[in-house]
Amino acid sequence: MRAVDCSPLDERVDQDHSEEYRRIREFIAESSAETPYLVFDTGMAANRYRRLAAAFPDTQVFYAVKANPQPALLRTLVNLGSSFDVASRGEIEECLAQGAAPESLSYGNPIKKVGDIRYAHQRGVRLFVFDSEAELRKLAEHAPGASVFCRILASSAGAQWPLSGKFGCSPAMAAQLLVRARDWGLNPIGLSFHVGSQQLDPWRWEPSVAQAASVFAEVERHGIRLTMLNVGGGFPARYTQEVPDIGTYATAIREAVRRHFGASAPAVAVEPGRYIAAEAGVLRAEVVLVSRKAHDDETRWVYLDVGRFGGLAETEGEAIQYRLASGHGAGPDGPVVLAGPTCDSVDILYQRAGYRLPLALTSGDQVDILAAGAYTATYSSVGFNGFGPLPTFCIGDDNE
Numbered sequence: 001m002r003a004v005d006c007s008p009l010d011e012r013v014d015q016d017h018s019e020e021y022r023r024i025r026e027f028i029a030e031s032s033a034e035t036p037y038l039v040f041d042t043g044m045a046a047n048r049y050r051r052l053a054a055a056f057p058d059t060q061v062f063y064a065v066k067a068n069p070q071p072a073l074l075r076t077l078v079n080l081g082s083s084f085d086v087a088s089r090g091e092i093e094e095c096l097a098q099g100a101a102p103e104s105l106s107y108g109n110p111i112k113k114v115g116d117i118r119y120a121h122q123r124g125v126r127l128f129v130f131d132s133e134a135e136l137r138k139l140a141e142h143a144p145g146a147s148v149f150c151r152i153l154a155s156s157a158g159a160q161w162p163l164s165g166k167f168g169c170s171p172a173m174a175a176q177l178l179v180r181a182r183d184w185g186l187n188p189i190g191l192s193f194h195v196g197s198q199q200l201d202p203w204r205w206e207p208s209v210a211q212a213a214s215v216f217a218e219v220e221r222h223g224i225r226l227t228m229l230n231v232g233g234g235f236p237a238r239y240t241q242e243v244p245d246i247g248t249y250a251t252a253i254r255e256a257v258r259r260h261f262g263a264s265a266p267a268v269a270v271e272p273g274r275y276i277a278a279e280a281g282v283l284r285a286e287v288v289l290v291s292r293k294a295h296d297d298e299t300r301w302v303y304l305d306v307g308r309f310g311g312l313a314e315t316e317g318e319a320i321q322y323r324l325a326s327g328h329g330a331g332p333d334g335p336v337v338l339a340g341p342t343c344d345s346v347d348i349l350y351q352r353a354g355y356r357l358p359l360a361l362t363s364g365d366q367v368d369i370l371a372a373g374a375y376t377a378t379y380s381s382v383g384f385n386g387f388g389p390l391p392t393f394c395i396g397d398d399n400e
């Protein structure tokens, strides 16, 4: 299969992706499943975990379950010693069912229902986030004695999938609330922040590390020694653009911590989601139609059997630009608009990003969407317009 250059950014896709995805390709070649479907190689995810863990020694890794909650992936990560960032009762249940210890879970959603807090506490979860006084009050009442950390607002500049201003509070408020946490019988242990997903600039962590250091100092004046700095996720996957190596991120974060905390550096924690899961998955799709809006239009419209509602939600605003591979050789290509199969006009994947596909492409051809293992299958609708949710086939062994 030839990888289509979706943009001139990446000429090397061709050779390396076929080797990289060898096991997935073998599975697809043998499979008679109907498209679209996702094939996820837990062994590849395990390698990503190992690479990240090696870059961040002495760092607790909480896998952000929302990126891909496949049970086989969770089991693989449990076997590798990962901890987990969970956001709901459902994610807690799934992690525990796959063998995660309750003490390895961090309930990292600052917006939790009281019933879910009680459930988590009763199942043995002991680490919770908050970013407001009202949430802290809920924790004090329904998870008494728990360890808590406060999320501070962070800029998402430089991220391709920003997390905007929905989560986190100001550093000044964080300091006050952490003191209050102690007064309310909780165990305040630190801070977290998230600099936006698919963050392409390793130096975007530093401003938040600097703010965190001032909160640690302020809280210490009240006799509380915080011990954990959770620097969130955001570590990128390779889509159509080359991205810095994970080691560059680790170095930048380590240097920022050294600069702003000096000798009293806290334990650092990370919450990777996309970095672990994205490159371990390939989404196999089929071309439903290739058409033009006028006979003399150069641009063809290529409609796939998967779109915005079938798992490709991150194509919103053309933010995440997946690499594609079609079965055509190195023949001539031309510009395309890529769209999904539903009768909704927002179901367009790429119109401005400059995708090109082979001129020979036709209905019934298969197309692979590469590095599609994160934020896809669980984003798919349950059946909009009669198109079912995206099935996942996991390959690999829990102990890889």
Ligand SMILES: *Cc1c(COP(=O)(O)O)cnc(C)c1O
Binding pocket: 064, 066, 067, 085, 108, 109, 194, 196, 197, 198, 232, 233, 234, 235, 271, 272, 273, 274, 275
């Ligand atoms: C989604 C999420 C993550 C993972 O982010 P990635 O960009 O996929 O690494 C980490 N932490 C929290 C709190 C999240 O909500």
